[in-house]
Amino acid sequence: MELYFAPMEGITTCLYRRIHAEIFPGTDRYYAPFLAPDGQGNCRSSSLRDILPENNADIDLVPQILCNRPEAFLRVARLLADMGYREVNLNVGCPSSTVVPKHKGAGMLLDLNSLDIFLAEVFSRCPLRISVKTRLGMESAAEFPAILEIYNRYPIHQLIIHARDRNGMYKSEPDLAAFAAAYRESRAPVCYNGNLFSPASLQTVLAAAPELNAAMLGRGAVTDPALFRRLRGGAPLCAEELAEFLRRLEAAFLSAGIPEHYALARLKEIWFYTIHMFPGSPKGAKAINKAQSLADYHAAADRLLQNNFSPTAAFSG
Ligand SMILES: Cc1cc2nc3c(=O)[nH]c(=O)nc-3n(C[C@H](O)[C@H](O)[C@H](O)COP(=O)(O)O)c2cc1C
Numbered sequence: 001m002e003l004y005f006a007p008m009e010g011i012t013t014c015l016y017r018r019i020h021a022e023i024f025p026g027t028d029r030y031y032a033p034f035l036a037p038d039g040q041g042n043c044r045s046s047s048l049r050d051i052l053p054e055n056n057a058d059i060d061l062v063p064q065i066l067c068n069r070p071e072a073f074l075r076v077a078r079l080l081a082d083m084g085y086r087e088v089n090l091n092v093g094c095p096s097s098t099v100v101p102k103h104k105g106a107g108m109l110l111d112l113n114s115l116d117i118f119l120a121e122v123f124s125r126c127p128l129r130i131s132v133k134t135r136l137g138m139e140s141a142a143e144f145p146a147i148l149e150i151y152n153r154y155p156i157h158q159l160i161i162h163a164r165d166r167n168g169m170y171k172s173e174p175d176l177a178a179f180a181a182a183y184r185e186s187r188a189p190v191c192y193n194g195n196l197f198s199p200a201s202l203q204t205v206l207a208a209a210p211e212l213n214a215a216m217l218g219r220g221a222v223t224d225p226a227l228f229r230r231l232r233g234g235a236p237l238c239a240e241e242l243a244e245f246l247r248r249l250e251a252a253f254l255s256a257g258i259p260e261h262y263a264l265a266r267l268k269e270i271w272f273y274t275i276h277m278f279p280g281s282p283k284g285a286k287a288i289n290k291a292q293s294l295a296d297y298h299a300a301a302d303r304l305l306q307n308n309f310s311p312t313a314a315f316s317g
Contacts, residue, residue: 001202002028003228004160006193006218007064007089007133009033011269014055015252020225021059023245027228030059031133031216034066034091036104041075053083062131064089068104068114070121081127087157088126092134095166106135106166109147116150129157133193137165141178148185156188160216163194170219171317176208183209196220197314202231222273223315236311237277243305246270250294260294267297276315281308 005012005020005027012020017030032051035043049055051063063080065088067073077088092115094105101107108115123130132151137143143165151159161182163174174194183190191214192205198220206212221227225245226237246267253263268288275285287300 001212001231002191002214003231004029004031004191004214004216005221005228006216007031007033007091008218008222010266011222011273014050014052015256016249016270017056017059017061019245019248019252023241023248024225024229026232026234027221028060030056030061031089032061032063034064034094035076036066037072037076039069039072041072043076048079051080051083051085061085062087062089064091064133066091066094066099066104068102068108068118070118070125073118073122074125077122077126077128085128087129087131089131089133089160090122092132093162095135095169100138100166106138109135109138109143109166112146112150115147116153119150119154123154130154131158131160132156132188133160133162135162135164135166136175136178136182139167140165141175144178144182145185148182152185152187158191158214159186159188160191160193163192174205176205179205180208183212189214191216193218196231197223197227197316198312199231219273219315222270223276224274224313238311239305239309242274242277242309243301246274246301264291264294264297271301273315275304277310277313278304278308279310279313284308 012033021027035047037043063085065073065076080088091105092108099105099107103110161179163176163179164172179192192212193216196202196215196217202215217227224237226241230236250263250267253266271288278284281304284300284304288297291297291300
């Protein structure tokens with residue numbers, strides 16, 4: 001089974017990916033958070049820096065584009081080809097209310113004729129393989145057969161299915177029956193995504209789609225950075241590894257010139273997930289949230305790591 005780290009905007013940056021790959025080797029591929037080009041195909045320089053090959057040495061990285069204009073998509077794809085990438089991922093899953101009304105991300109599913117035209121344009125001219133990360137629909141998975149009919153017209157390198165509709169945001173139960181049907185009918189190889197938080201959750205997905213050979217983990221892996229190893233039957237996370245991971249991340253943020261208050265905010269975002277490894281410690285969670293300085297933060301994090309860590313806990317929404 002191939003296991004991929006999902007793109008998580010604001011979290012799985014190049015610094016995060018590098019340190020994760022060093023401490024927890026064995027993730028088959030990382031997907032970068034989206035590049036969002038403007039109408040001319042220009043991207044923010046910070047987003048481009050994040051995917052520069054020199055900032056992603058020794059990891060298999062697939063950049064992602066969030067965009068509904070073929071020319072802009074192709075301009076970024078050419079830039080990625082010049083950097084040496086061989087694959088680009090199209091985001092058809094972002095549920096944000098600032099993205100969807102512009103018919104981007106999951107909003108591309110609002111008008112299937114436009115989606116078809118977009119795909120025809122980019123597949124006829126893109127220098128890279130294209131994979132697609134999609135939701136099952138806007139309002140219901142019942143939309144997916146019509147969506148898949150369009151995807152099946154194109155040589156999609158891999159179809160990553162986040163098994164929810166857009167209205168489910170990140171909360172509804174993944175629809176495994178709809179996923180299994182999509183898996184059977186897709187011409188492109190399929191990767192599963194959605195709520196893989198433990199070995200048991202992977203088994204549930206495999207019961208629905210026994211031939212599945214690729215899965216993508218997001219929040220579960222930010223909660224437990226050793227989840228890839230655990231899903232392969234390896235040892236669960238230990239507190240020392242987690243402490244080292246967090247220490248190395250902090251050091252990397254600071255040595256990249258990120259100011260202390262911003263480094264603290266970035267660490268708190270990671271702790272929003274990883275606090276689930278410390279069940280039954282609401283005071284510890286509050287202390288992390290309330291930390292005003294890295295010194296406060298260290299005191300709170302050390303206390304949690306020494307007293308409340310549970311190696312088999314998992315993200316629970
Ligand atoms: C904070 C956050 C940022 C995300 N950023 C992206 C992104 O840049 N591109 C993308 O395709 N999906 C993004 N996602 C969605 C995840 O990649 C993934 O599809 C989703 O979290 C479901 O997987 P999970 O249940 O394993 O977390 C993001 C999700 C979260 C919670």
